[in-house]
Amino acid sequence: MSAPPALCVPLRDGYVLRSATPDDAPALAATVRSNRAHLAPWEPVRTAEYFTDDAQRARLVDRAAADAAGRSITALVVGADGAVAGSLNVNDVVAGAYRNGHLGYWLAADHTGRGLMTRAVDAVCAYARDALGLHQVQAATLLHNEASQAVLRRAGFSRIGLARDYLFIAGRWQDHLLFQRILSEAPPPS
Ligand SMILES: CC(C)(COP(=O)(O)OP(=O)(O)OC[C@H]1O[C@@H](n2cnc3c(N)ncnc32)[C@H](O)[C@@H]1OP(=O)(O)O)[C@@H](O)C(=O)NCCC(=O)NCCS
Numbered sequence: 001m002s003a004p005p006a007l008c009v010p011l012r013d014g015y016v017l018r019s020a021t022p023d024d025a026p027a028l029a030a031t032v033r034s035n036r037a038h039l040a041p042w043e044p045v046r047t048a049e050y051f052t053d054d055a056q057r058a059r060l061v062d063r064a065a066a067d068a069a070g071r072s073i074t075a076l077v078v079g080a081d082g083a084v085a086g087s088l089n090v091n092d093v094v095a096g097a098y099r100n101g102h103l104g105y106w107l108a109a110d111h112t113g114r115g116l117m118t119r120a121v122d123a124v125c126a127y128a129r130d131a132l133g134l135h136q137v138q139a140a141t142l143l144h145n146e147a148s149q150a151v152l153r154r155a156g157f158s159r160i161g162l163a164r165d166y167l168f169i170a171g172r173w174q175d176h177l178l179f180q181r182i183l184s185e186a187p188p189p190s
Contacts, residue, residue, distance in 0.1 A: 003068040004131040007075050009123040014080030015111075017088070017120045022064060024076055024084065025057035031084040031108050032056070038109040042145065045171050063089075070132055077107065077120050085111035088124050090137065099135035099188055101128055105151075112147070121155040129183035136183055140166055140176040149177065157181040 008018040020028070032039070033051045040046075049055045063074040071093050077086035086107035093101040103124070107117050128134040139157060141148040157179040165173035 004070055007073070007124070007127045007131070009120075009127075011077065011116055011119045011123070013114070015085060015116055016078050017075055017123050018078060019067065020060055020063065020074040020076045020087075022057050022060040024078075025060055026053045027078075027082060027084045028060070028076065028087070029053045029056040035106075035108045039106055041170050042106065042142065042148075043170070044168060073101070073124060073128060073132070075120075075124055075127075077111070077116055079111070084108070086117060086120065088120055090124065090128055093132060093134065095188070097188060099133065101132070101134055101137050103137050103139040105148075117151050118154040121151055125155065125181055125183055133186075133189070134183055135186075135188070136180050138178060138180045140178050142169065143175055143177060149179075152179045152181075155181065 006019045008016060010016055029052060036046075036051065060074070063072060066072040067074050073088070073090035073093075075088045076084050077088070079085050086105065088103070088105040090101040090103050103121070105117060105121065125137055128137055138160070139152055140163065141152070143162075158181070160178040160180050163176050163178050166176035166178075167174060
């Protein structure tokens with residue numbers, strides 16, 4: 001399979017959703033550093049190294065290889081000034097009878113409340129369908145993450161159900177609500 005095309009979609013007010021590259025590491029690291037407290041309740045516990053430019057570059061290099069092989073999607077919401085405002089990932093892409101990927105995302109605190117993530121999630125779903133041929137995308141939120149659940153509802157996801165002790169977030173196994181969006185009814189390629 002040839003590498004999927006790059007993702008690049010205008011969102012609003014000069015913000016763009018585009019594929020990440022290793023050269024985004026310094027801007028991404030700056031944003032994760034300044035949003036450490038904002039993101040901590042919703043993520044795995046991060047090591048100190050995670051917040052360095054070098055660690056972000058290594059992560060983006062690994063992800064670029066997986067993206068090129070069609071196993072994941074790594075995208076950033078970037079402002080007109082070049083600052084990273086948010087991140088979206090589709091992980092665990094599988095083919096066969098499932099054709100599913102798992103979606104995760106975050107916005108920097110000073111970029112929330114403008115509808116950016118709703119548009120970005122919708123755009124990444126269209127890309128997952130058109131570039132990777134996925135049938136569905138699934139997402140999981142903590143039970144009290146109402147902002148994230150609202151994003152998923154606005155972006156056309158429906159609730160699957162409650163999964164006990166689903167992910168190790170903020171230092172403990174936590175229950176999650178699972179959501180799915182069906183992207184295409186086309187049968188898998190034979
Ligand atoms: C989850 C998260 C991305 C949601 O951010 P958000 O700003 O609420 O989502 P959006 O960018 O879609 O913006 C929606 C808000 O903009 C408003 N808005 C303005 N214009 C809008 C438009 N054209 N379309 C949609 N919403 C719009 C909405 O009313 C909503 O505001 P409200 O929450 O006051 O009702 C953010 O809270 C976050 O990053 N949290 C920490 C990490 C996290 O939880 N990640 C997800 C883990 S499952």
